[in-house]
Amino acid sequence: MTGPADEEERAVAPSRITPTLWFDGRVEEAADLYVSVFEDARVLRTTPYPEGAPGPASGVLTVELELAGQRLVLLNGGPGSPPTEAFSLSVACADQAEVDRVWEALLAGGGRESQCGWLVDRFGVSWQVVPEGLAELLGDPDPGRARRATEAMLGMRRLDLAAMRRAAEEA
Numbered sequence: 001m002t003g004p005a006d007e008e009e010r011a012v013a014p015s016r017i018t019p020t021l022w023f024d025g026r027v028e029e030a031a032d033l034y035v036s037v038f039e040d041a042r043v044l045r046t047t048p049y050p051e052g053a054p055g056p057a058s059g060v061l062t063v064e065l066e067l068a069g070q071r072l073v074l075l076n077g078g079p080g081s082p083p084t085e086a087f088s089l090s091v092a093c094a095d096q097a098e099v100d101r102v103w104e105a106l107l108a109g110g111g112r113e114s115q116c117g118w119l120v121d122r123f124g125v126s127w128q129v130v131p132e133g134l135a136e137l138l139g140d141p142d143p144g145r146a147r148r149a150t151e152a153m154l155g156m157r158r159l160d161l162a163a164m165r166r167a168a169e170e171a
Contacts, residue, residue, distance in 0.1 A: 015070075015071065018064075018071045018072065018073055019070075019072050019073070019087075019089070020072070020073040020074075020075050021072060021073070021074050021075065021083065021125055022075050022077045022080075022081045022082075022083065023074055023075065023076055023077065023083075023123060024076075024077070024078055024079045024082065025059075025076055025078075026076075026123060027060055027062070027063050027074040027075070027076045028046075028060055028063060029123075030063075030074055030123045030125070031043055031063040031065055031074055033105070033106075033108075033109075033121070033122075033123075034065060034067055034072075035065065035067075036105065037067075037102055037105045037106060038067045038068050038102075040066075040067075040068055040069070041065065041066060041067045041068065042065070042066050043063060043064070043065055044064040044065060044066055044071070045062075045063070045064040046060055046062070046063050046064075047060070047061045047062045047063075047064075048060055048061060049061045049076075054078075059076060060076055061075070061076055062074060062075050062076070068091070070089075072089075082124055083120075083123070083124035083125050083126065084126075085114070085118070085120065085126040087126065088118065088125075088126035088127055088128050089125065089126070089127050089128070090127070090128040090130055091127060091128065091129050091130065092130055092132060093129060093130065093131050093132065094132055095131065095132070096131060096160065096161060096162065098131075099129055099130075099131050099158065099159060099160075099161075100158070102129050103119065103129050103158050106119055106121045106127050106129070107119055107121070108122075109122045110122035113157040113158070114126075114157065115154070115156070115157060116153055116154060116156060116157075116159070117129050117130055117134075117153075117156070117157075117158065117159040119157075129158070129159065130159060131159055131161040133161055134159065134161060134164075137149045137161065137164055137165060137168060138150055138153070140168065144171075145168040145169070146168070148167045148168045148169075148170060149164045149165070149167055149168040151167065152164045152166075152167035152168075
């Protein structure tokens, strides 16, 4: 059993789990995009292909990033495992301006919109771009408000929390 102090310690401890995204080339291009989208992002390490390993000579094997405090590894693994929408990265945005900025940046260069705040970037990586306050709105104790907000969301591609709140208020 854990107590509040244990939960606080766990919240600030670095994660032992790091998602790895598989790419068929273009890891450096993807890293450049992702670092440009998030203000608190940085490349931590770039690892070249080891000599004699399968892969392009003088190519990059991995790029390790930190995006908004989350470590990610981009692996230039080849054509064997393309990204799938079954796995996505969720971005919590402070306001609608940030939702709009992140949405447009991740779509740039050939991404595609999906439904309910989801998009797929030009590398095939799936993202959820979510405004703060969404969970509270969808979990409103008034089932009618929650239902109306959810129905509004289902008709959206890029999420608009203000429009969802207006829908929730309608009787």
